[in-house]
Amino acid sequence: MKLKIAIACLLFFGTISAQHGANQVYQTQNSNNYRENSNYQNQNKINFGPDGASYKINVLNNVRPDSYIITLGLNQESLSVKECNSKINSRLEGFKNSLKKLGIKEEEMFVDFISQTKIYDYKSSSTTNQVNLTQIDKGFEIKKNIIVKLKNTKLYDKIIEEASEFEIHNIVKVDYIKANTEKIYEEMFAEANVILESKIKLHQKFGKKEYEEVPQVAVNFYSIQPGKQYKNYTAFESANIEYESNQYNGRKHLVRQEERKNTTYYYDGMTPDFFDKVLNPDSPEVNMQFIMELSISYKTKIPKETPKKEEEKVYHFITPNGDLRVLNLK
Template sequence: MKTTFIAGFLFLNLSSAQHTGNQLYANPDGNSGYAEVIHNAYAEKITDNGAQLIYRMNILDNIKADSYVVTLGLNQEATSPKECNAKINKRIDGFKSALKKWGIDDDDIAVDFISQTKIYDFKAAVNGAQTSFEEQEKGFEIKKNIIIRLHKMTLFDELVESASEFDIYNIAKVDYFCKDQQKVYDSMLSEANKILEIRKTASNKDINNPDLYGKPKISINFYSIQPANQYKKYTAYESADVVFKSDYYSDKSYVKQEERKSNTFYYDGRQPDLYDSVLNADTPMVGLQYVMEVVVTYTKY
């Protein structure tokens, strides 16, 4: 069996935060709703079935993002589309001007037109003891998103505070980006090679004739996971029990109103015990997590 050093090409399978945005409310579990990418963490690390010899390595890396893209949503109502568009554009232009004092210029901002819809309401008409409701057109609503690129997450609080001055409160989502993914790939691949050499050394003594195996086939799967896909939610409280008693002959009714319980979200990234090696394992930051799965297969001649 010949010595092999894995030299792969960059293959990305990007799945789409300390800062995550309101996308956490997309479903009851508290995550963004994207399908989670799961590798087979419990597959055998070394498999020898007589015809093939297979090595599997799984690496995890925690990477600080180089830039962030924040999506803010806003809407505007008015009696006509022209008035509606003028009002929402005035808010957007004011917000963009405010961002310039932090070095966020027009190249870092984009506006996405989402929708224009009619708004309807009901008008009540009373005729004696009868009240009727007629649906009528009330006006129009326009929705737009402002998409902003940040190179420093320290500006996030200022962005949120400034947005509120223009009645922009909906932080839809935050995406994280790494500038040099090739560097991340190379570092993880180097780690996978170290583990491969250790396993080959450990397993060679159990192989009857290593020279019977030809050149290996190598499979590399490499992908990143956005932080928002890994947040979880819980509500911590204890509530008293209330027993309701009703009287069939009484006209009294009871309404139970509970206090609002706040949801707690927390970051729960990939667990390190599912991987052969974890790079930057003890970092406290919330960032991108990269996963590399390497399979090296030797086949007998």
């Protein structure tokens, strides 16, 4: 009876969460993140039979990072390599000096040389019958990235503003960094062990069996960067217009200009529904997500058979006098 009530509650809460779709309902449901989440539906389960028992446990942990690595890209064009490099370095030095005023140290910045390429353009000349285009050398372009370590996210907007002062507008990516992952591993493994003990007790209600003391254990532990978990959608409703184009009967062509539709991007991490345990589930921050997949298999103990005693063999012989006697071979 208790099992039926629990299932009813789960279905009830699932219905409640489905009532609040928001504009994300405009998104198609075939994204990679959705497929990844659906893969967990068959993982947190118990299998047991005459040969043994296996348990699969999944734990999700939302962890605030210790620091962020921001990569910003810039480029510079000029007629010569020397002039090009001098101009881009001047912009970089100015930007680095402005970051130092915000409290960011020199060792927390790194300039990565990306590429140096030639630039070509076309020069045109015309005659009575044709236009000639000739490709010409236009100079050089150098691309570099500046990578910045940031501990205080409140400085992020200020960094972007300072970057724009030096015509640095390309924010390439943001990586989230967590230093002590060993502590996270231990915490999640402890939670998984508690869940395992609970599942074993549930299993024993269906018939207790003796298993080998040392099980086979497999642990898969990894993290997912938030940058890989953003989705997007474009939400709008538009009128339907039907038109015909026939230039031979004098009808006018219809030219339709569409308004720009904004695309919304939002963070959509791993769905907690498919995990046995979620740590820090109610944090509104965009954090790193650590996942632990634990598989444990126990083999059924095979009772040891008591070795049978070898039966003593008795030998008889007849003496020359005709007497029957027992032969002792000890």
